[in-house]
Amino acid sequence: MATVISNERLANGVYHLRVRGDYGGAMGQFYMLRAWGAYPLLSRPLSIHRVNGDGIEFLYHVVGEGTAILAELKPGDSLGLEGPFGNGFPAVSGKVALVGGGIGVAPLYYCAQELPGSDIYLGFSREAYLTEAFRPLAAELTVNVGGYILEDIDFTQYDHVFVCGPQLMLQAAQLKVMSAEAAGRQPKVYLSLENRMACGIGACLVCSVSCRDGKRKACTDGPVFLAEEVVFHG
């Protein structure tokens, strides 16, 4: 069991959880969190927001019963943590854009620390958060509230683009890759998916992702996939 250091509300329904302990991981990997007994049944997968000397940090949006319980955690409370799991973002070089939509900004902070000099694009539907934390890490920071952050990005300017956000945004990013390819530049675009999971370790097959080469697991093959591999609505 891990101990909560703080659990700060950043915006409406958005929280920043800091947990003490020797927890590591790579950018884009996740942990399974559990701060309750038998119900809700499943633990909740949350991507690593940040790793520091004292422990590990997560960012989450309250969307259901599990995250509602997480939001009640107080400093000193304990919670179960298993991980790190998954195949995260690759350690790349070249010109990188980090693109987050809503709570999808969560894993990008760690990416920004690991890949200094990246351009960072953050999109929010109503209320922006954490933008000042991202600013010192960004070569250039673009924030969009109420619009479509992807419209602010020219993919052809980048070697690598990391995207995390709602599924419609990921699909839009996939379409954008194709038009960037048509324009002659071929950025490698990576999407972080957020399928529902049960075990988180590749055993149960409920987080299946349709890919060009067949079904794959969001938890162990992903959650990060090359945009061209994923077949949405497959």
Place this chain on the structure above:
Amino acid sequence: MVNTTASIAGVHFKNPIVMASGTFGFGREYGQLYDVNLLGGISGKGLTLNPKAGNSGLRVYETASGMLNSVGLENPGVEAFLAKELPYWETLDTARIVNLGGNTLQEYVRGAELIQEDADSRLQAGKPAVDMIELNISCPNVKEGGIAFGVKTVAAREVVRAVRAATNLPLAVKLSPNAEDIAEMAAMCEEEGADAVSLINTISGMKIDIRKRRSVFDNLYAGLSGPAVKPVALRMVHQTAKRVSIPVIGMGGITCAADILEFIMAGASVIQVGTYNFMNLRAGSKLVEELQQLMIQENISSLDEIRGIV
């Protein structure tokens, strides 16, 4: 020291805790979290003769004290399993159970034949890797085969008879709670020469998205598991154990050592743990330890003392 061992058709179980098919992969993933040799056994992910992609769309939905799954038997197929997973199973010191499903009678038989042929050559080489077949006639998540065979005793008899003729490995038949009469189904399995029956598989259930006005699952219905099904499972294990003289492998919503003792008291020889693996990734090692402690506390020196006592 308490005696937690059990035996089914000559297969030794160091304790009654077996990991249920579909929740434990082939053991490798959990093996990175704890020593799976602590377990009584492992029932691998359900196989079919040919690889299967499984169901499209959403595959899991949480319910009150349970979950619905609609995986649809996604699996690599028998041959890929034998080639890729058995070298790992060969190294394990726990009962290794192959779970075999099928869409047609021919598929079941051919799958069993391949497993038997492999077991024969492994036996000759002194490298056995499979201790038992668990025949799945009851997966609710596939449209043909599975559930049809699992509901009607007449149809199930055909499958059990044909698979029994195709293998001399110890054979357990996994039964569906959706069967017309599960104890009757078990009696049929005994008549056809099965060495054991295992129950229950998931209970067919449903979840509707009221905004979309459709089931959340592409396959319409899905299989309910978890603590919600435990009372039903326990009753069915009890009824079945009273009816047949072959061993019963009991499962359904087990999450603690007391649950295990309940199933043993209802007549189970060993039990399986499924959904609890998702609630606690270290469920196996935790239950093995807790069962020892609870038996000491309750003054039970051997599971034989309490098996079927109710």
